[in-house]
Amino acid sequence: MKSTSDNPCVFLEAFFSTDCTGADLRYRCHLGENERIVLVDFEQLGEDKAVSLLSGREWSYFQRFRYPKRRREWLGGRIAAKAALLNSLEAGSCRQLTILPDTHGRPTVSGVITPNLSLSISHSSSYAVALATDGLSCGIDLQEVSDKLPALTKYFASAAELEMLPELGSQETSLTMLWAVKEAMKKSLLADQPEIFSGIEMQRIEVVAHRVWQFTCAVQGHALQTALVYDFSPYILALSRGKSN
Secondary structure, eight states: OOOGGGOHHHHHHHHSOEEEEETTEEEEEEEETTEEEEEEEGGGOOHHHHHHHSOHHHHHHHTTOOSHHHHHHHHHHHHHHHHHHHTTSSOSSGGGOEEEEOTTSOEEEESSOOTTEEEEEEEETTEEEEEEEESSOEEEEEEEOOTTGGGGHHHHOOHHHHHHSGGGSSHHHHHHHHHHHHHHHHHHHOTTOSSSSTTEEEEEEEEEETTEEEEEEEETTSOOEEEEEEEETTEEEEEEEOOOO
């Protein structure tokens, strides 16, 4: 029998340790120094949430999505982002905030003054997450462990990187970690690059704690960057806070 400390659900709840309620919605938060990470469960979302939580411009943008899955993902991402921002900004309600993608797809906030604020959004399967932090840039990525990645390694992993991964667990889990790290770093620093992960090369992996690793990567045009990776199997969470040269 596995111990409680080996139960991924317990670890997930321990990370998102603050249970919050707002706008008829429950969500979980992780509060760090100068940052806030929010997890939203898609099971709580209905179309009625969009009317009460989206600004007028967001509502217009939301109408372009035709498929229920895409509508739910986009709505979940906005709600997670707004929940991550509300405590940091002088906004009285979610509808005062407008979060829309810029020309490179990065979430951009309007409706309030956001000095030195960085925001990143991700979603996978049942959840949406958002990271709001004070700093140069940030990236968050949530991925469900995928058995499709082994067939795609030539598109996102070098031979040197693959040699570092086996110690992290199953092939599917370790590859999902690498994918999530590169996705988070791309969101943080290379969102304007057309290639998926061009210019990101993993250099080393270090154990930080139980089910937590630090990945260090070389990123074209930037100083060495790090990302923290959490194993919430079947989900992997990667967090990157950009470092200046």
